[in-house]
Amino acid sequence: MRQFRLRAADAVVIPMRPVLLGAVAAAIALGACAGKSQPPRQKIAHALQEMSEDVARQVPDPARAARLQQSIDGLDADLNELQGAADALNARLRALNANPDATRAEFVQLLDDFDADRRRLRERVLRHHFELLGATSADEWAQLSRHERDALGAVSLQ
Amino acid sequence: MRAGTSQRRGSRRCSGRGQRGQTLILIFLGAVLFGAAGAGAGGMFGGASLPVLRTHVREAMADQDLRAQVDRTLDRVVASAKRYDEDRKRFEADVFAQLARHDATPADLRPLVVRGDELHQRIRGEFLDLRFELRGQLTRAQWHAVFAGAAASAPVPASAP
Numbered sequence: 001m002r003q004f005r006l007r008a009a010d011a012v013v014i015p016m017r018p019v020l021l022g023a024v025a026a027a028i029a030l031g032a033c034a035g036k037s038q039p040p041r042q043k044i045a046h047a048l049q050e051m052s053e054d055v056a057r058q059v060p061d062p063a064r065a066a067r068l069q070q071s072i073d074g075l076d077a078d079l080n081e082l083q084g085a086a087d088a089l090n091a092r093l094r095a096l097n098a099n100p101d102a103t104r105a106e107f108v109q110l111l112d113d114f115d116a117d118r119r120r121l122r123e124r125v126l127r128h129h130f131e132l133l134g135a136t137s138a139d140e141w142a143q144l145s146r147h148e149r150d151a152l153g154a155v156s157l158q
Numbered sequence: 159m160r161a162g163t164s165q166r167r168g169s170r171r172c173s174g175r176g177q178r179g180q181t182l183i184l185i186f187l188g189a190v191l192f193g194a195a196g197a198g199a200g201g202m203f204g205g206a207s208l209p210v211l212r213t214h215v216r217e218a219m220a221d222q223d224l225r226a227q228v229d230r231t232l233d234r235v236v237a238s239a240k241r242y243d244e245d246r247k248r249f250e251a252d253v254f255a256q257l258a259r260h261d262a263t264p265a266d267l268r269p270l271v272v273r274g275d276e277l278h279q280r281i282r283g284e285f286l287d288l289r290f291e292l293r294g295q296l297t298r299a300q301w302h303a304v305f306a307g308a309a310a311s312a313p314v315p316a317s318a319p
Contacts, residue, residue, distance in 0.1 A: 098302075100298040107286055129257060133262070136260070138261070153254075
């Protein structure tokens with residue numbers, strides 16, 4: 001089972017949901033690409049990995065660190081699910097667009113379905129966001145927030 | 159196993175995803191969670207780059223006047239994409255500024271959620287309008303030639319069904 005490990009001496013090990021294995025395997029298979037050429041899932045994983053490492057460096061309390069890691073894992077799962085929905089939307093839209101007889105109602109239905117996923121995942125991500133705020137000091141969050149920003153900004157329709 | 163570490167140990171080859179060139183509408187989903195994504199706008203036009211799309215149109219349409227109409231619609235697509243990209247950037251900056259605040263509350267974020275959803279709906283509507291305007295300017299055969307990835311090397315007669 002995939003695990004994020006904190007580097008601190010008192011690190012906790014939190015098991016990841018098995019469902020993430022596929023995403024991680026895909027990211028690994030795609031290889032390491034620098035900068036903008038990185039696939040979205042790889043960017044998400046990289047940003048959240050950096051976040052985990054900063055938690056290990058900057059949060060001395062193991063209980064708080066464990067709570068933070070759980071929220072990071074939750075973000076990982078939700079952003080990967082969102083990326084999967086975006087990838088599926090992209091493929092379905094291209095297929096629908098290629099059909100000259102496609103109706104506006106078909107497009108609207110497709111986009112509405114995606115929108116429902118997006119709104120559901122938005123609520124979950126915001127919940128994780130406020131969990132992170134609740135488990136950090138202002139100074140700690142000043143260091144960690146950029147990683148959240150990078151992870152959220154990585155989701156893409158390509 | 160740590161994702162980042164695994165990636166660093168992994169293959170160095172790069173996927174082609176980032177090298178597809180500029181998509182017709184480069185609207186990222188960076189703020190997709192908050193709605194200002196223009197979700198699917200690129201897909202509505204097949205995701206092809208603008209030069210490729212124009213080339214396909216040139217190949218598929220013999221009639222210069224009709225081609226000029228399509229070009230004007232494509233110009234409007236690009237203009238809309240640029241305008242919304244600016245809106246998106248402003249929106250995204252506001253969202254991330256709120257997320258960076260340690261004292262922000264769910265109530266502080268709610269107006270941004272609403273604003274994002276409204277922007278999302280406007281983008282959707284406008285690009286759907288443009289997509290179907292474009293559809294009305296091409297025959298079925300021309301549409302296939304332009305968007306089905308099998309751009310005809312020979313012009314498709316404008317009278318084709």
